[in-house]
Amino acid sequence: MTNGDPSTDDDRQTGLVTYSRTLLAPAELARRDRAYAALTEAVRELCDAQLRTEVDLEEVGAVAAEVRAVTARLLTSARERSFGIELGHDGGAREHGNAVLGLRNPFACAVGARAMFWDDRGARATLELGALYEGPPGCVHGGVLALVFDQLFTEAAAAVGQVGMTAELTVAYRRPIPLGTVTVDAWLEVVDGRKRRMHATCHDGDGNLTAEAEALLVLPRWLEGSDAIWPKRPPVDALDGDVSLDPSVT
Numbered sequence: 001m002t003n004g005d006p007s008t009d010d011d012r013q014t015g016l017v018t019y020s021r022t023l024l025a026p027a028e029l030a031r032r033d034r035a036y037a038a039l040t041e042a043v044r045e046l047c048d049a050q051l052r053t054e055v056d057l058e059e060v061g062a063v064a065a066e067v068r069a070v071t072a073r074l075l076t077s078a079r080e081r082s083f084g085i086e087l088g089h090d091g092g093a094r095e096h097g098n099a100v101l102g103l104r105n106p107f108a109c110a111v112g113a114r115a116m117f118w119d120d121r122g123a124r125a126t127l128e129l130g131a132l133y134e135g136p137p138g139c140v141h142g143g144v145l146a147l148v149f150d151q152l153f154t155e156a157a158a159a160v161g162q163v164g165m166t167a168e169l170t171v172a173y174r175r176p177i178p179l180g181t182v183t184v185d186a187w188l189e190v191v192d193g194r195k196r197r198m199h200a201t202c203h204d205g206d207g208n209l210t211a212e213a214e215a216l217l218v219l220p221r222w223l224e225g226s227d228a229i230w231p232k233r234p235p236v237d238a239l240d241g242d243v244s245l246d247p248s249v250t
């Protein structure tokens with residue numbers, strides 16, 4: 001079974017999680033990552049522009065035709081299915097299709113330098129949630145925040161070597177979150193066999209606590225004893241300095 005991408009080897013199946021290993025040299029991998037990251041950012045900017053544009057309808061029609069032409073160009077060579085998990089040379093996961101942090105996913109909101117980092121206690125994301133993520137007028141959609149919490153729990157669990165799948169997720173929304181900068185911190189509280197109990201907070205750009213979340217992650221039975229527990233590491237446009245995780249945002 002192959003994933004349709006000649007730059008990776010055959011897929012490995014571990015329970016439900018399918019992953020592949022890159023065959024590309026590190027320098028070539030980095031070159032490609034930068035190119036795809038630039039394309040993703042350009043598409044994200046397009047999405048924001050199309051949401052907010054007020055150009056006349058004739059121009060809207062012309063732009064729609066141009067965008068369809070560009071889409072057809074990209075599809076002249078494309079994977080047959082979703083990105084999945086690809087392992088890099090260091091064994092780290094390249095989850096480039098991930099809905100929150102995927103380098104090649106224009107919907108992802110935790111992409112880019114300083115967006116996501118990990119330490120020996122958990123994970124933090126500092127995100128710019130703009131007009132594309134609106135729920136209540138001028139505020140972040142509650143479901144988008146739940147999505148971000150879910151990913152942060154996975155990141156925090158991986159950072160401390162206690163991966164698991166989300167079995168339960170509870171969010172307490174304490175105050176509306178203005179669109180703009182939000183900071184989410186997640187950490188492990190208790191390990192009980194295959195069960196990991198997690199906690200997380202969300203602060204707005206002014207440092208106000210806006211939401212808290214709890215989750216139960218369970219290491220699936222089929223993943224016990226597997227080597228598919230990958231290290232976390234900075235994205236391609238790596239952090240430009242040491243940033244330590246502090247659960248209390250100041």
Ligand SMILES: CCCCCCCC(=O)SCCNC(=O)CCNC(=O)[C@H](O)C(C)(C)COP(=O)(O)OP(=O)(O)OC[C@H]1O[C@@H](n2cnc3c(N)ncnc32)[C@H](O)[C@@H]1OP(=O)(O)O
Binds near residue numbers: 017151166167219223
């Ligand atoms: C591994 C990293 C992959 C990346 C993860 C990315 C993060 C995500 O978004 S995950 C996506 C959303 N979540 C899912 O799809 C999970 C779907 N559910 C499942 O796959 C399974 O139900 C799973 C893995 C949670 C548990 O299955 P399984 O390994 O068979 O566990 P099982 O033996 O039934 O239960 C183990 C323990 O967990 C408890 N448990 C399991 N599910 C739940 C639950 N929903 N609520 C409360 N407790 C639960 C059981 O009661 C049991 O407890 P105890 O040991 O005290 O008896």
